[in-house]
Amino acid sequence: MPEHDVQNLTRCLAENAEAVCRRYLSAGRRHGNYWLVGDVRNTPGRSLYVRLHGPSEGRGAAGRWTDGATGEYGDLLDLIRESCGLLDFRDVAEEARAFLSLPHAEPRPEARTKPATARGPAAHTEAARRLWSMTRPLAGTLAAAYLRHRGLKELGGLTSLRFHPTCYYRADDDGPTETWPALIAAVTNLDGNLTGVHRTWLAADGRGKAPVDIPRRAMGDLLGHAVRFGVASDVLAAGEGIETVLSLRQVLPDLPLAACLSSAHLAAMAFPPLLRRLYVVRDADPAGDHALETLAGRARDAGIELTALSPRTADFNDDLRHLGRGALRAILRPQLVPQDVARFLEATHA
Known part of the structure; x- marks a missing residue:
């Protein structure tokens, strides 16, 4: 044309x-x-x-x-x-x-x-790397306070999460530029190279998100990549949101996790080469159902066993905050493959 x-x-x-x-x-x-x-x-x-x-x-x-x-x-x-x-x-x-x-x-x-x-994601990858270079470690920051307020108290070793005290925010191209503290997450490929970042702008006291129209945004090359917690080998649990997958880490600290940031990117996630079993940390909504269906077909073609992990409420962070860690363990136990109960759940509880 x-x-x-x-x-x-x-x-x-x-x-x-x-x-x-x-x-x-x-x-x-x-x-x-x-x-x-x-x-x-x-x-x-x-x-x-x-x-x-x-x-x-x-x-x-x-x-x-x-x-x-x-x-x-x-x-x-x-x-x-x-x-x-x-x-x-x-x-x-x-x-x-x-x-x-x-x-x-x-x-x-x-x-x-x-x-x-x-054109968009690739053009923003370098900007994402510059932003990441200006962040500081999570410990003792408003970002850590925000995560604790979300029931996420086990924060040691979270090298893929950092803090920026004055991260720029603009609602649209013509809007004024504001600065807010922000939780910054590194998006990486399977080799561990940074391809993008995810920003969560925070309220000044760290007890919630900033009062802006869109308090979460990602930038850079995201397709197939994820915010990663732990190194995946044969077993991996992957979901959409950072807080959702971190909720599993509170009771399964040795289980490798990946937050893909949206249902579409979860469906398109790249599989680690040694992966044999994938747990899909699903959100209870139509988009989550579609991502699970797409991943099931891709996993079957790749010879990977797929198991869905379903929350009792809207998502696992709600389960953690409203029901507690003991209830979250009880929700997850029957959904895990038996050998993974011993490997990831009972071993850390002993």
């Missing part, structure tokens, strides 16, 4: 940005000049935001979107591609034309081969 046709489609979609969002991101809602939803696959939530009004191109353009949890971003053509699960750009263009009631384009050999989402 000629570039001028792509630009025309992008412009027409941007002029109807709210209608596009209501059609393809129906689980979201409008909030001021933005449409908020969980992710580009229409999961309920507030991580992804689409600008509804602005110039036709450049800084602050209408139709531009960013997923604060993953660092992905793009335009409305990218949004249609991802939400509809389309692979060929000609199909994306036809879907957009159908939505706009425009005439069909004649087939052309040219195609838009590099989506806008592919």
Whole structure:
């Protein structure tokens, strides 16, 4: 498709940005000049935001979107591609034309081969490394106080978590820059190389998140990577949120853990080469169910045994905080493979 046709489609979609969002991101809602939803696959939530009004191109353009949890971003053509699960750009263009009631384009050999989402994470990896270099160890900081307030009291050895006292925050490209203390988590690949960071902005007293619209955001190259606690060999437990997987660490301190930061990234996680058994720390929601289903197929193809770990409440951090460590142990015991009960649960309780 000629570039001028792509630009025309992008412009027409941007002029109807709210209608596009209501059609393809129906689980979201409008909030001021933005449409908020969980992710580009229409999961309920507030991580992804689409600008509804602005110039036709450049800084602050209408139709531009960013997923604060993953660092992905793009335009409305990218949004249609991802939400509809389309692979060929000609199909994306036809879907957009159908939505706009425009005439069909004649087939052309040219195609838009590099989506806008592919540019964002790689471009931010170096910035993520610079931010990580400016952090300090967790002990004795507001970040440690925040984790303890979430029931996470066993914090020794958490080298993948650090603290930044004045981390920049900006709600959108045109908003003012603020500074808040932040819990910074290192996102690494299977070789242990840092590819991104995850930021949780904190209240000034450390007893909760900062009072900002999107208190959690990731940046850098995230796909396939994770925030890791321990070195995985034959057994690994992986989930979405940092606090969720750290809750397991309170009663299973020797079990290697990985927080993939979103359901989509959990489904796409890279398997360690020696992995033989994967515990999926699932959240009790539709996105978590979809991630579990996708991982089950991938694990089966790779010859990896997969077992789901299900919380009694909304997630394992809620179980820990509201039911206590003893109850969490009792919830996990029947879900673990017997040899892992002896290896990870009973050995640490002795």
